[in-house]
Amino acid sequence: MAQVEVRGLTKTFGPVSAVRDMSFTAPAGKVTGFLGPNGSGKTTTLRMILGLVRPTSGEALIGGVRYDRLTQPRRSVGALLEATGFHPGRSARDHLRVIAAANGLPDRRVDEVLGQVDLAWNASRRVRQFSLGMRQRLGLAAALLGDPEVLLLDEPANGLDPAGVAWLRGLQRRLASEGRTIVVASHVLSEVAQTVDHVVIVSEGQLRFAGPLREIGETNNALESAFLKLTVAPS
């Protein structure tokens, strides 16, 4: 069981402190919603967990191990990040084949995940021709490729149509029920209220709440009012 543990994570970019002394745990077998207003440090935190951004202090552990010490990182952790890019001239299948080769995964996995995200029919098309929603599905396919125990998803519903959003909700629930750790950064509260078990709420780079969703109310309205109260700038 690989939980995600963030301990005293801090990041300053010059004079700006993007994340301040952030600590929380995302338990295995649960979907944890990582919530906060724009610019509250969610993406920076996710990037620190993944070793892409170097913390000023503190650390993030996945199943007790830092990301850059994992022997086969993408078999342990799958990530969908907002700024992840695709080469416009590369086909969806080839994009995944590159990642498969990098992680010693068989090409059979590529076709499996393409089916899983419903892109099998478009797999040979160049990403240039993809809509935002299709790119999002391709990003999810890349995250799922290594069959990881931990998934970190940054705004995964971005660009998905209503059917896609419902599908994504089911996927997250199913993956969590298999014992995986899912962390979903989002600010679509109505969506989060239906999907997550745990919530971590941050604002201005600092933790405001971490715990089970039921502690702040499972209805959309309750979550929204709690969110607004917790993330309001202290005056």
Next chain:
Amino acid sequence: MLPMIRSEFRKLTTIRGPWLLLAAGPLIVVAGVTGLVVSGGNVQDPAVQGQALAHVGLAAMLTLIFGILAVAGEYRHGTITDTYLSFPARGRVVTAKLGVYALVGAAAGLVSSVVALAVTAAWWAAKGGTFHLSAGDTWRALAGGVAANIAFAAIGVGLGALVRNLAAAVAVALAWIAAIEGIAGQLLGSGLARWLPFYASEALDRANLTSSARLLPQWGGGLVLLGYAGLFAAAAVLGTLNRDVT
């Protein structure tokens, strides 16, 4: 290291851009050799034959841009995030790219060499000259040309990893080729200028034997280029290790 190399090859074989770029190399060679003959190059002179074959080294301009694409192209399209998620040990990523791109640079140089031999032999036959495959300079000129293709691919990888912004890296490379090195050469005087990359490359290609006094020996040119490649790559690796990828 093996998965890293395999994925680098897959990155290259699944897009067209780099291959279109490299395909221009043999075209430059054909145009260059033809230009030399048409502009009155003496096909009876073995030195002119060497000059014709030295156009292989000119194609190294393209392997330079090709190398720049290795890392700067990944930043351009945002695929660098995926690469570092697969390989958090970033220094080794640049090393793997150096190896793969140098190898492809060598292949490009070999293709250009075959084309150079064929075109030169054809022109020499057409103009009534005698083409000597065994002339002392033939193999040295070609070997130097292939080495230049390899070295500039490696320099490109280092430069692209150092600058990261694709447009800026290409602009720096082109400005250096077109103007800066020439001016720097004049300012430094030939004693120092021969250590600059394109002077070294000229020595390696043995394209300009008439002014060879101001150039390093061929092997010296090769070593200097290797040094530049190593320097850029080392600077790039050091600059990459702790940099945030956002």
